[in-house]
Amino acid sequence: MITVAPSPDVSSLVDLFEGRLGTPVFLQGGNFSGRSEAMRRLAQIAADRNELAIVIPPELHPAFSGITATVSEELDLHLGTRTESCPFWRTAEEWGMLTIGGHHPLTLSGGQQAMLGIVCKLALRPRFFGLDGALEQLDPANFRRVIEALTSENLLDEGSVALIAHNSAWPRTQVPIQTLSTDGLTSSDTASKPPELNEAAFSPEMTTATVLDFQDASFRYPGTPLVFSNLTLRLYSGRIYRLAGANGAGKSTFAKLLCGVLRLTSGSLSVNGQPFDTYRRPGTLAQLHFQNPDTQLFGISVAEEIETLPPVRRDSALEFAGLLPFREKHPFDLPFVLRKRLALSLTLHGTTPWLIFDEPTVGLDQAGQKIVCQALIKLKQAGYGILMISHNPSLDDLLSPEILEFLTPPKQ
Amino acid sequence: MRNWTPEERGRILAATIATAGTIFARDNIALIALWGISLLVLWGQGEIRTATRFFYRIWLPMACGLAIVWGLIVKGSPEAETMRGIRPGLEYAALIAFRIAALASVFQAALLSLRGFQRVRFWSRLGLPPSAVAGIVSIFDLWPDFVRRVDQVVAARCARGLMTDRRLVTRLRQIPFAFRTLFLSSLDASMERAVRWQGERLPERLVAVASTSCASSGSLRGSFVWLALALGWVVFAFRHEWILNQ
Numbered sequence: 001m002i003t004v005a006p007s008p009d010v011s012s013l014v015d016l017f018e019g020r021l022g023t024p025v026f027l028q029g030g031n032f033s034g035r036s037e038a039m040r041r042l043a044q045i046a047a048d049r050n051e052l053a054i055v056i057p058p059e060l061h062p063a064f065s066g067i068t069a070t071v072s073e074e075l076d077l078h079l080g081t082r083t084e085s086c087p088f089w090r091t092a093e094e095w096g097m098l099t100i101g102g103h104h105p106l107t108l109s110g111g112q113q114a115m116l117g118i119v120c121k122l123a124l125r126p127r128f129f130g131l132d133g134a135l136e137q138l139d140p141a142n143f144r145r146v147i148e149a150l151t152s153e154n155l156l157d158e159g160s161v162a163l164i165a166h167n168s169a170w171p172r173t174q175v176p177i178q179t180l181s182t183d184g185l186t187s188s189d190t191a192s193k194p195p196e197l198n199e200a201a202f203s204p205e206m207t208t209a210t211v212l213d214f215q216d217a218s219f220r221y222p223g224t225p226l227v228f229s230n231l232t233l234r235l236y237s238g239r240i241y242r243l244a245g246a247n248g249a250g251k252s253t254f255a256k257l258l259c260g261v262l263r264l265t266s267g268s269l270s271v272n273g274q275p276f277d278t279y280r281r282p283g284t285l286a287q288l289h290f291q292n293p294d295t296q297l298f299g300i301s302v303a304e305e306i307e308t309l310p311p312v313r314r315d316s317a318l319e320f321a322g323l324l325p326f327r328e329k330h331p332f333d334l335p336f337v338l339r340k341r342l343a344l345s346l347t348l349h350g351t352t353p354w355l356i357f358d359e360p361t362v363g364l365d366q367a368g369q370k371i372v373c374q375a376l377i378k379l380k381q382a383g384y385g386i387l388m389i390s391h392n393p394s395l396d397d398l399l400s401p402e403i404l405e406f407l408t409p410p411k412q
Numbered sequence: 413m414r415n416w417t418p419e420e421r422g423r424i425l426a427a428t429i430a431t432a433g434t435i436f437a438r439d440n441i442a443l444i445a446l447w448g449i450s451l452l453v454l455w456g457q458g459e460i461r462t463a464t465r466f467f468y469r470i471w472l473p474m475a476c477g478l479a480i481v482w483g484l485i486v487k488g489s490p491e492a493e494t495m496r497g498i499r500p501g502l503e504y505a506a507l508i509a510f511r512i513a514a515l516a517s518v519f520q521a522a523l524l525s526l527r528g529f530q531r532v533r534f535w536s537r538l539g540l541p542p543s544a545v546a547g548i549v550s551i552f553d554l555w556p557d558f559v560r561r562v563d564q565v566v567a568a569r570c571a572r573g574l575m576t577d578r579r580l581v582t583r584l585r586q587i588p589f590a591f592r593t594l595f596l597s598s599l600d601a602s603m604e605r606a607v608r609w610q611g612e613r614l615p616e617r618l619v620a621v622a623s624t625s626c627a628s629s630g631s632l633r634g635s636f637v638w639l640a641l642a643l644g645w646v647v648f649a650f651r652h653e654w655i656l657n658q
Contacts, residue, residue, distance in 0.1 A: 047611070052611065052612065053611075054611075054612070061601075062604060062608065065605075065609070065614055065618075066550070066553070066557075066601065066605050067546065067549055067550055067553060067614075067618065068528065069527070069528055069553075069556070070528070073528050073529065076529070076621050076625055077614070077617060077618060077621055078617070080617075080620075080621060081621075081624055081625065104560075106560065124612055256567070256571070259570065259571045260570055260571075261567045261570050261571055279578070280577065280578060281576060281577060282570035282571070282573075282575060282576060282577075282578070283569075283570050283571060283572060283573030283574065283575065283576055284573065284576050287571060287572055287573050288571035288572075290568065290571065294597075295564050295567075295568055296568040296571065296572060297568075298565060298568065298569075298589045298592065298593040300592065308572065308574055332596065332600065346572065347572075350572075350573065351573065352573060
């Protein structure tokens with residue numbers, strides 16, 4: 001491991017930038033340890049030299065141009081004219097991007113968005129390429145593909161450097177990864193370190209037991225093939241389930257059906273033996289925490305977000321998230337980790353018997369992940385049904401969930 | 413239909429002539445004729461469903477509103493103070509409504525029917541610099557982006573248990589949250605996008621890719637047909653109005 005000296009000056013970052021460490025480099029450190037700051041500094045060094053620097057953040061959408069209506073157009077824009085010899089087009093094909101060419105980039109699953117953003121930005125041949133938590137939504141196979149791509153001279157020019165900040169356990173890859181610890185890095189991130197997540201503040205009330213029965217359930221988005229069909233499944237509250245499967249297999253779609261954002265195409269759902277139409281009564285059976293907190297926050301202050309909870313849960317929600325000093329702040333003025341904590345805390349303090357967490361640990365460091373897992377265990381003990389979508393292998397060790405494998409391949 | 417698609421300059425010239433004529437025309441028959449011609453063009457372009465949606469979702473409610481305001485409340489047009497009554501008011505409302513219908517269909521046929529890189533190519537062939545082209549194309553993407561973000565806000569409020577049924581009144585209550593989010597996220601996203609585009613030289617790439625990836629976007633024959641239609645309609649409109657005035 002190569003450790004950055006305490007209070008590093010810009011020259012130590014320039015060393016890294018000169019490619020002396022090889023690439024890719026894994027930046028190791030907790031939240032607010034200065035990883036994002038290191039990336040920002042490197043990007044600035046590149047910009048000062050008139051060289052291209054690109055950082056893809058965990059919320060992913062800044063990776064897209066925002067001007068194209070389809071994945072194909074986004075690829076055309078970044079990769080240029082398609083030729084057999086173009087390594088980026090070959091990579092896009094291997095990563096399955098051509099088979100989803102007709103979709104809007106922002107309607108893809110989180111993992112697919114990450115893959116698209118990465119291949120597009122690599123094609124711009126950046127001198128510095130930062131992935132700040134952008135790999136945490138990838139399934140293990142896609143994760144390996146990206147790491148291998150970052151070592152390919154065809155895709156990343158010699159002398160260019162890729163830096164990865166990643167909070168989940170590092171999946172096994174064939175590629176040796178150099179690690180750079182940011183412990184001791186003095187930065188604006190470390191200077192403004194907020195309170196930690198406070199597990200002691202979270203004590204959920206008991207809830208009633210429920211059994212969910214899906215009978216011959218099928219779903220398709222309009223004009224597309226079935227995402228899943230003839231699903232017959234029984235789920236018991238008081239348990240933790242993890243939805244597993246490849247990126248784009250339909251896990252998030254299933255979560256949206258359960259909380260009533262989407263409606264089953266055919267089949268039925270019953271709760272304790274009684275038919276229940278979640279679409280007509282959204283958010284009454286289950287509440288959902290989205291992958292990207294930005295899609296679920298719309299208050300003008302943290303306090304306003306918290307006020308959507310019942311009064312008895314508000315203080316606990318703020319304390320748990322470590323957001324007491326930020327009550328009056330606009331959520332979008334907070335860093336990603338704090339927005340994620342706020343969104344998580346809102347769902348953890350939800351009032352429905354089922355709670356669904358889509359990638360709950362994205363952006364959270366190992367310590368934060370453990371606290372979230374402890375909170376989920378408390379919910380389970382209080383009788384809540386927990387459904388979790390995650391590619392983070394650590395969570396299986398911490399939670400021992402029952403696995404529901406989505407074998408359905410991505411539909412075109 | 414590609415052979416009948418006009419070139420960029422033919423398209424913009426025909427649309428400009430039709431737009432100018434619409435602004436000066438004061439005869440409902442002429443405006444309906446232009447609307448009809450535009451609908452035929454839209455049908456040829458495969459865009460008639462969008463035009464139909466516009467008709468019953470936007471134009472029809474708006475036309476009813478205009479009829480109520482000018483026909484039943486104001487009872488007259490603002491220009492003819494001596495002729496008061498329901499009929500002159502309704503005639504004025506009809507004139508405004510048909511003018512909007514004609515302008516909207518011309519605009520849709522000339523500009524909104526272009527898709528993706530065709531739209532980029534259209535504006536760049538008019539000689540605009542890449543940054544201006546990127547800006548204009550972004551404006552055209554505002555509406556689909558708006559719809560997507562509203563869906564996102566509604567989905568998030570459903571998922572958080574803040575919209576527990578789908579009655580009309582419940583959905584209407586979500587509007588302030590949607591607008592607030594839209595306003596903030598649009599501002600934030602556009603500033604972020606502008607900086608990123610500049611660094612990644614995306615406007616230049618956009619124009620370069622559009623010019624190589626699109627097949628020829630129109631023909632001289634198509635341009636002549638559109639110009640002939642536009643000029644023919646202008647002649648018809650003013651001749652008809654002149655006859656009416658005699």
